[in-house]
Amino acid sequence: MSLQDAAWTITLVGIGLIAAGFIHVILQAGKPADAEATRKSTHTAHVLRRWLFGVLLVAFFGGSYATLHTFPIPPQHTPLGIKQVVNVVGQQWSWDLKPDKVRAGSPVEFLVTASDVNHGFAIYAPDGRIATQTQAMPGFTNKLVHTFTEPGTYTVMCLEYCGIGHAPMTAEFSVVAAGGD
Ligand SMILES: [Cu+2]
Incomplete structure (x- = not known):
C-alpha cells in the first residue's frame, strides 16, 4: 500500500x-x-x-x-569544522553555488543567503526527491548540513515564489563518489 x-x-x-x-x-x-x-x-x-x-x-x-531526537538543524552561530563548504547565493532568478562539485560520504556545509528577496533553497536528488532544503534570506546566512550518499547530478530549485522567473530558477551541481574527483 x-x-x-x-x-x-x-x-x-x-x-x-x-x-x-x-x-x-x-x-x-x-x-x-x-x-x-x-x-x-x-x-x-x-x-x-x-x-x-x-x-x-x-x-x-x-x-x-x-x-x-536528532535535531535536523545544525547550530547556526558556532563554527562546525566541516571541510566541504559551499557558498550559496540566491537572486532573481538564479543560484550561485561555489564550488559546484562536492564529495559523497562526508558532510557538506551549505552557507545559504540571498541578495534580493527570500528564496527557498531546495536540493533535489537525481531520483527527483528533495534531499534537503532551507530558506535563502537577504541579510542572513543559514547553515545547512547534508551528507550525500549517492553520487550524481543534483538539482537546486527555488521553493518560494519570488517573481516571474521563479519556476525556471534552477541550478545543477555534481556529487562525486567518495575518494574520486
Ligand atoms: Cu522562487
Whole structure:
C-alpha cells in the first residue's frame, strides 16, 4: 500500500467513524432518558476521554521524540569544522553555488543567503526527491548540513515564489563518489 493509499484509507475510516457517531446520536435522539443509562453513558464518556487524553499524550511525546531526537538543524552561530563548504547565493532568478562539485560520504556545509528577496533553497536528488532544503534570506546566512550518499547530478530549485522567473530558477551541481574527483 502506498503512502497515499494509506492516507486515503485512514481518511475514509475516520469519515466513516464520525458518520457512524452521528447516525447513532440521531437514532438515540427520540428515546426517553432513563437514569441508569444516563449514568452508564456518562461513565463511558469519562473513560473514553481519559483514554483519548492518554493516547494523545503518548502520540505527542512519542512523535516529538521520533522526529526530533536528532535535531535536523545544525547550530547556526558556532563554527562546525566541516571541510566541504559551499557558498550559496540566491537572486532573481538564479543560484550561485561555489564550488559546484562536492564529495559523497562526508558532510557538506551549505552557507545559504540571498541578495534580493527570500528564496527557498531546495536540493533535489537525481531520483527527483528533495534531499534537503532551507530558506535563502537577504541579510542572513543559514547553515545547512547534508551528507550525500549517492553520487550524481543534483538539482537546486527555488521553493518560494519570488517573481516571474521563479519556476525556471534552477541550478545543477555534481556529487562525486567518495575518494574520486
Ligand atoms: Cu522562487
